[in-house]
Amino acid sequence: MKQLIDNFRAVKNRIELAVKRHNVSSTPLLLAVSKKHLLEKIMVLAEQGQRDFGESYAQEGVEKIEQCTDKSLIWHFIGPIQSNKVKLIATYFDWVHSVERMKVVNLLIKHRPSEAGRMNVLLQLKVGDEDSKSGAGLDELFAMAAVVDAADNLNLRGVMCIPPPSDDFTQQQGYFNAAYEAFERLKTTYPYIDTLSMGMSGDLEAAIACGSTVVRVGTDLFGQRQ
Known part of the structure; x- marks a missing residue:
């Protein structure tokens, strides 16, 4: 667990250095991607002040949420969304972060319990030309945004993207700039949106340079998944 705490401090420092290096006005939120890691590790980071955790598998995430005694933690679903898992996601x-088709929007509206309050929604933009990556085009993004905005139980917050992997900083920036431009275009219609979720362990510096407000870090925090 000492290694986990050391990793946490190193990632926080890495984010701060990127903010200073690229003259960014605000520090992005660190979302700790805890999928396939034990709740015990999550609680260690919570004791260090980490509040936001990301899960990619609905059932696994729900089990952790139900077992978690710290009710101040904030749980983010960041993985591909299967239609038959939307009710779990909407409830817990x-x-x-990963809403990329209208069917999911409508199912979230249907299944979000009123007592749970409004669910914060990010629309996933497709960047790059990788067939394996999910995401919506700009027209689809605007169509979904209109429905989310009109829903009483959803709260439109912004855009998320997962670009193709690259070790080239300039190429990383190209992908992230495309997402930033989509976010800014969406903001002309919905000026209240405030969240651009992009950047992971291998490319968070480029994401921060391009305006990310949330970086999703798993491996560099928790190590390799089991």
């Missing part, structure tokens, strides 16, 4: 999670 505070945020969903």
Whole structure:
């Protein structure tokens, strides 16, 4: 667990250095991607002040949420969304980052319990031309945004993306700039949106340079998944 705490401090320092290096006005939120890691590790980071955790598998995430005694934690669903898992996601999670088709929007509206309050929604933009990556085009993004905005139980917060992997900083920036431009275009219609979720362990510096407000870090915090 000492290694986990050391990793946490190193990642926080890495974020701060990127903010200073790229002259960014605000520090992005660190979302700890805890999928396939034990609740015990999550609680260690919670004791260090970490509040936001990301899960990619609905059932696994729900089990952790139900077992968690710290009710101040904020749970984000960040993985691909299967239609038959939307009810679980809508019932238990505070945020969903990976909404990339209208069917999911409608199911979230249907299944979000009123007592749970509004669910924070990010629309996933497709960047790059990788067939394996999910995401919506800009027109689809605007169509979904209109429905989310009109829903009484959803709260439109912004955009998320997962670009193709690359070790080239300039190429990383190209992907993230495309997401930033989509976010800014969406903001002309919905000026209240405030969240651009992009950047992971291998590319968070480029994401921060391009305006990310949330970086999703798993491996560099928790190590390799089991």
